[in-house]
Amino acid sequence: MADRQRVSEVAVKNLAIASAMPSESYPSAKVVDRAASAGAVVALAGCLLLPFVEFRPNRIVDGRLLHLLQCAGVWGWVLLAVLLLSLGAALLPGRYRGRGLLAGAVLSFGALLFALGSATTKLMPAGDTPARVSIAGGAWIALVGIAMIWFQGNRVARSHKASAAAALTGTALLVAAWWFGGLSQLSLAVEYRAQADTFWQLTYSHVLLVLGGTLIATVIGIPLGIVAARSGFARAVAIPVVGIIQTIPSLALYGLLVIPLAALGLPTLGTVPALIALTLYALLPIVRNTFLGVSGVDASSIDAGLGMGMSRRQLLWRVEFPLALPLVLEGLRAALVLTIGIAAVMAIAGAQDLGTLIFLGWGSIAVDLVLLGAIPMVVLSIIADQGMRALESVVVSPGIRIPREEELSA
Template sequence: MVQPNRKGAAVTETAAPLPSPPPGHEAARSDTQAVLWLAAVPMLAAAALPWVLLRPNRLAPGDYLRLPVSLIVLVVALALLPALIARWRRAAVWLPAGAALVAAFWLLGTQTAGALDAQTSIARASAASGFWLFLLGAGTATYGAGLAGQRSGGAARWLAWLWLPAIAALFLTGQLSSWSVLIEGRNEGPRWVQELAQHLRLVGSALGLAVVIGVPLAIWASGRERVAGAVLGLANAVQTVPSLALLGLLIAPLSALATAFPRLRELGISGIGVAPALTAMTLYALLPVVRNGVVALTGVPPGAVDAARGMGMTRAQRFWRVQLPLALPVWLTGIRQAAVLLVGVAAVAALIGAGGLGTYIFKGLQSAAADLILLGAVPAALLAIGLDAALRGLERLLGRRLGRA
């Protein structure tokens, strides 16, 4: 634009440059776009696969049922929408991604209910490969939506989780009541609750024993290099033994102890059951507890310890007031790893009569009933994820408090 100056001379006014996007903006957009197109691949494949397996009973082979054409069109549209909308407005991708995840369960509910029409009460309608592939793709798309929401900030960060209450509503309203896994769950009823409680008891007891044994070992080994090498070497050796083999190796010595000392048998110690399961699980959990404890205590800055010593603190005061608070976040990481590990080992312990969710996993394997396997495997996986999230949150909370201190 040309304007005269005060002396009448023409001057050119240049437009202000447009603000450049923040560093990494285009890379972040490209990453989100790649995740969403990757998510579309299994969802598109799911449109050509069966969604329901209808069987006359739990064990008999059945017939695979595909979606009608109208619903196939819906599946294809839901597969492509997240990636297409991300090109237009990345912050809004949570809506089609969450809709795809909710639609997966809604379609499963409608198709299983329709398949069981005019069937006997022992007929089962389970999810087939189409549902699982679509669920994988929809889950990947919601992950991409979560990434986009975190980068956008504000309400978009939380909107990416709106699918969770929607799916919970489908379960609570009975939309999925015809799904074979839920039918098996209703049939098991109180027995399933007992096995879940037993699983939690096994994990909690073994984790508590590992902390009681591992914490003193870590404190003892933290300042002694040879002791640390011996303790960590022994814990590593235990980890190399497969869990099923370790459970088998414990049967003979515990049986011999129970036979030699009848009082131990009265206390519940025998070659099978809870005693060998807790022993094996405790041994497995020792490595992450001891290893992270040693690393955390040896990583405390020497200057902080010297300053506490200069203030006249005793050895016990230095440990409780300086070393332990600084080492606790790293130490909690080991306890979190041990807790997640124990959830899986507790499932294997069902083979020796310890109970837990593994009972349904192995019962389903023996009878080739996938519904029973899911009845044990899915809650165990959710339990591991929940424990990991809870302990990770505790680590972050302690880290923030120590940072402010």
């Protein structure tokens, strides 16, 4: 009799838990996915209302603007059709919507690339010519809209396999459009071929500079954040100081570094001042997040560790720091993304990075050369952001991860 009563109690508890759970775990159970539909509308507006490409007699003069259906041929209609399908994917049921949006985004991305290649092939005269075909505002707006659909698809699908398949397919379409679709004749591609050796050297230097500055800031910032969580005096000094450094404009900070570097006999141009500046800028997110993570550990967890006979050092490394790790990694992610952008400005200080291409393009009024330096930084920022999120999913226990927006809305 007692066993039967115990089974009944367990069944009642399970039924209560099941009834408390949402019937659909997909965050996109709404009738219309507003973010994805907005992305599709933005992309369609860019394709239909704004110039798609610009044909110029050479790399620096203004040229003639053309709309999508004027220059892209059949690929223009394909792009519009696929964007409409992506808009329709925003209406799919929750369990199919994520993969539908990813498929629509990837196909729209491929159609956009082939439309650009088709327009370039159609407009470029035969033979060796200084004429250029550049990407105009409509194509960039369309790319932004497609990115909105893609990111929303990743968010809704919540499938690493689907996201990886989409990324691989998008890469394959890019390669195909480059080799077979005429994309290699775009002005941006011409600038890349002219700067190929320099481009990869500058990209490598940019990555090293960012990683070096973030690594030094990590070595300094994490202990400083821990000390700030332990000492009120350290907190009153460290947090405001790193906050003030963050407010100083990058060029002004470089100017302030010149005098002490010269007094110490260190180089005032090149890698050294750039590395110091990036380290100083990366300190705030690392110090602040470490401080918040360690000081925010629940008192009951600390009491449990003390009750087990842990020393203060054991308590820090076995209890407090593991619980603070999600916030610490968020600080590192913010520092990486921040320094990738700031490093470009350090080209003024003589640092050899992607900012060199940007300033060279500005000096010669060559917009595509500016883009050749700017676009890789956007890609590096996305890689850094997603890479740190992936690292967090591996090293942080699921029970203490910082919930993302999609998890909160589930």
